[in-house]
Amino acid sequence: MGCINLHPxxxxxxxxxxxxxxxxxxxxxxxxxxxxxLTEELDxxxxxxxxxxxxxxxxxxxxxxxxxxxxxxALLLLAVGQIARGEAPRRAQDHARATxxxxxxxxxxxxxWTRPAQTLVNLARAMNPWxxxxxxxxxxxxxxxxxxxxxxxxxxxxxxxxxxxGIRVAAGEGAVALIEVQPExxxxxxxxxxxxxxxxxxxxxxxxIEAPSGPASDPAHPL
Numbered sequence: 001m002g003c004i005n006l007h008p009x010x011x012x013x014x015x016x017x018x019x020x021x022x023x024x025x026x027x028x029x030x031x032x033x034x035x036x037x038l039t040e041e042l043d044x045x046x047x048x049x050x051x052x053x054x055x056x057x058x059x060x061x062x063x064x065x066x067x068x069x070x071x072x073x074a075l076l077l078l079a080v081g082q083i084a085r086g087e088a089p090r091r092a093q094d095h096a097r098a099t100x101x102x103x104x105x106x107x108x109x110x111x112x113w114t115r116p117a118q119t120l121v122n123l124a125r126a127m128n129p130w131x132x133x134x135x136x137x138x139x140x141x142x143x144x145x146x147x148x149x150x151x152x153x154x155x156x157x158x159x160x161x162x163x164x165x166g167i168r169v170a171a172g173e174g175a176v177a178l179i180e181v182q183p184e185x186x187x188x189x190x191x192x193x194x195x196x197x198x199x200x201x202x203x204x205x206x207x208x209i210e211a212p213s214g215p216a217s218d219p220a221h222p223l
Contacts, residue, residue, distance in 0.1 A: 003038040012098035015043035022101035025126035033072040035079040060128035113157035117174035135207035140184040150177035159204040
């Protein structure tokens with residue numbers, strides 16, 4: 001009857017190894033799951049069934065992956081039943097619309113503060129739980145598990161506020177509120193707790209402003 005596969009995107013979008021992370025990093029508001037026939041070309045087989053799934057505005061890659069697994073399992077069962085009865089549809093992909101989501105590396109989580117705040121918030125969601133968005137502070141790595149848009153402006157990477165209200169950092173456009181962070185060698189904690197326990201103050205600088213080294217991301221879907 002042939003071999004089939006379940007893929008967590010609405011093919012032909014986001015073929016490859018990291019479709020969930022790339023969709024979130026791109027700011028997509030919806031993705032989905034696809035059951036398809038296997039071919040020699042990566043994720044290019046004829047489509048049997050697809051189901052669209054909305055992406056929550058603060059949903060992380062780990063949270064979305066868990067939901068897509070449930071949706072995908074149900075869709076896979078439906079497809080297997082249709083194949084067994086000889087009723088499965090078969091629709092060729094439009095290869096001209098194909099996009100690719102390559103394998104992630106730790107370098108993909110590096111925060112470049114010259115980018116717009118919304119891009120950085122999406123990056124934090126996309127890289128949670130792995131490899132986790134990260135920046136540097138006083139020579140050490142600071143992981144950013146969760147972040148939101150915030151008001152403010154200043155030189156990219158400059159801390160605008162650090163205290164009980166949390167930590168606000170200027171981006172290339174707008175500012176980012178750090179919600180949950182993890183210092184190197186430490187535990188995950190609210191940004192307000194990090195601000196209380198460390199000497200981080202307004203005017204401090206986070207990260208580097210040059211592009212991170214390491215494997216390049218797919219130019220069609222830069223993080």
